[in-house]
Amino acid sequence: xxxxxxxxxCHIAPAAAQSPDQSTVFGDWERVCSTDGACVFSQANADADxxxxxxxxxxxxxxxxxxxxxxxxxxxxxxTEGPWLTIDGIYVGELNYVQCPGGCLARILFTDQQxxxxxxxxxxxxxxxxxxxxxGLVVSMDGLQDGLASLDDL
Numbered sequence: 001x002x003x004x005x006x007x008x009x010c011h012i013a014p015a016a017a018q019s020p021d022q023s024t025v026f027g028d029w030e031r032v033c034s035t036d037g038a039c040v041f042s043q044a045n046a047d048a049d050x051x052x053x054x055x056x057x058x059x060x061x062x063x064x065x066x067x068x069x070x071x072x073x074x075x076x077x078x079x080t081e082g083p084w085l086t087i088d089g090i091y092v093g094e095l096n097y098v099q100c101p102g103g104c105l106a107r108i109l110f111t112d113q114q115x116x117x118x119x120x121x122x123x124x125x126x127x128x129x130x131x132x133x134x135x136g137l138v139v140s141m142d143g144l145q146d147g148l149a150s151l152d153d154l
Contacts, residue, residue: 024150027143031150041147045137055126055137059118059144061151067110069118071095072103073128073137082106083128087121087141095126119145 024031026041033039038060045055058070073083083106085092092114095106110118118124124139 024147025143026147026150028140029143029147031147039151041144043140045139055139057126057139059148062109065112067115067118068107069095069110070105070107071126072105073126074103074130081129083126085118085139086125086127087117088123090117092117119148 022033022035029041029043031039031041040058040060042056042058044053045057046052047054054074056072060068060070062068069085071083082094082096084094085108093108093110095108097104097106108114118141121141124141125136126139127134127136129135
């Protein structure tokens, strides 16, 4: 898992390099904004026993109308079957793997309908296949709606 954490930290390093006053917490999500106004919402999913990061979820606006979700999962997941997202039990879509050096980065560019489901949802699950078994990793939605709404105030 240390490799996964290193990948995650490298992936978010530009956002994390901000001064602490650029960071705001919304429930289980943290919004970090750069000086140019670009913001990313992130959440870490840790193992309850070891506190090792099992997954990191990031949501960012890539244009006025497009929202991107990026998920970093351990490199032990099955790559032939990408992870998929459900919100409140409703299938939202499959994420496509982008890279896997020490952890696999998967992304989905939300349609308007998918984004409405995500932003209004109460419980998200990213399902991956690891060790021949499907594993559901919970993504808390607590604070995400308020956090995303705060982008309009920036």
